[in-house]
Amino acid sequence: MGIWVINWRVELSQFILINWLIATMNKYVWWFSKQIKSIFLTIVDIDKLLDTFDDIPEIKWINNLTPFNYKEWDINISHLSFWYNECNVFDNFSLKINWWKKTALVWDSGSWKTTLMKLIAWYIHPDLGEIFVDNQNICEINLISYYKHIGYLTQEPSVFDWTIIENLTYALDREPIFDEIENVIKASRCEFIYDLPNKLKTEIWERWIKLSGWQKQRLAIAKIMLKNPSIILLDEPTSALDSISEQYISEALHNLFDWKTVIIIAHRLQTVKEADEIIVLKKWQIIERWNHEMLCEIEKGEYKKMLDLQTSF
Known part of the structure; x- marks a missing residue:
């Protein structure tokens, strides 16, 4: 990209705009990947929670003890x-x-x-x-x-x-x-x-x-x-x-x-x-x-x- 600017194939303003777009996209890609990871972790936690709900309780009613x-x-x-x-x-x-x-x-x-x-x-x-x-x-x-x-x-x-x-x-x-x-x-x-x-x-x-x-x-x-x-x-x-x-x-x-x-x-x-x-x-x-x-x-x-x-x- 820098060579294109030097050879006048891309104007400086276009070069700055493209770099800004890439930086902005990288930020959102990073945010999106973080959210995907969080969603997967939440799914694992929900799965464990559902397993807990499916378990048969072993604790007796406290008032009967x-x-x-x-x-x-x-x-x-x-x-x-x-x-x-x-x-x-x-x-x-x-x-x-x-x-x-x-x-x-x-x-x-x-x-x-x-x-x-x-x-x-x-x-x-x-x-x-x-x-x-x-x-x-x-x-x-x-x-x-x-x-x-x-x-x-x-x-x-x-x-x-x-x-x-x-x-x-x-x-x-x-x-x-x-x-x-x-x-x-x-x-x-x-x-x-x-x-x-x-x-x-x-x-x-x-x-x-x-x-x-x-x-x-x-x-x-x-x-x-x-x-x-x-x-x-x-x-x-x-x-x-x-x-x-x-x-x-x-x-x-x-x-x-x-x-x-x-x-x-x-x-x-x-x-x-x-x-x-x-x-x-x-x-x-x-x-x-x-x-x-x-x-x-x-x-x-x-x-x-x-x-x-x-x-x-």
Whole structure:
């Protein structure tokens, strides 16, 4: 085109007009392709939504369910089986977890540990078997009343784009007093809150105030402390942290454990040393069950092998 202008085959005004038309067309072609992509994504979402509508609901009508009655009994998993994408994750698995004890479950890394936590929390349902908490079958109780007694700490806790205080209190069914919040902040080692621009009223946004992994963990611990549940589920809470952050989180967790039923799953065995009972499982079978000191005395025990392997690095 430039050669044609030089050779006077195309006037300069025509050249400018043609370039303007091409640029304008490119803009609309780009916009049109973006809309086509958006339409295809919407079709996929609608297809998933229709599949959801076609599913048979498994949740029972809440008014027909019995409220969870806290009585300080054990947790019993009875003959549980669970499949995931045609993979048999649990097969006729049974386990008793003592009330008011810190119980650690130790597996190899590929044994679906998080799945068991989600089953106890009733986020997912077993294909066969039953789970009894306080001698009450979870599938027959009102889950809203059940969740009031559960605190669930995962590897990557959720933090909403709200203020710090809203993140701490949104799950509560009461209004906490200021002194209670102050005590929880100290116990959970959340003093970093006081370094934020607006303290408890600081809004958390990805573009402005972005919390680190250990800060999110401490905030989640503080939230559980405010809730004060009777059952605490810890799903590898320190696995994504460095050793210094892990130490701080472990100290904060220690303040959370008094008079609670605690179930801990951790790949790092240093995290489970202070548990009242450590249960070592292999292929859905309990192969060792004792505290840290007694398990370390089993010369060729599975727990000692895993501990020696981790401490050798």
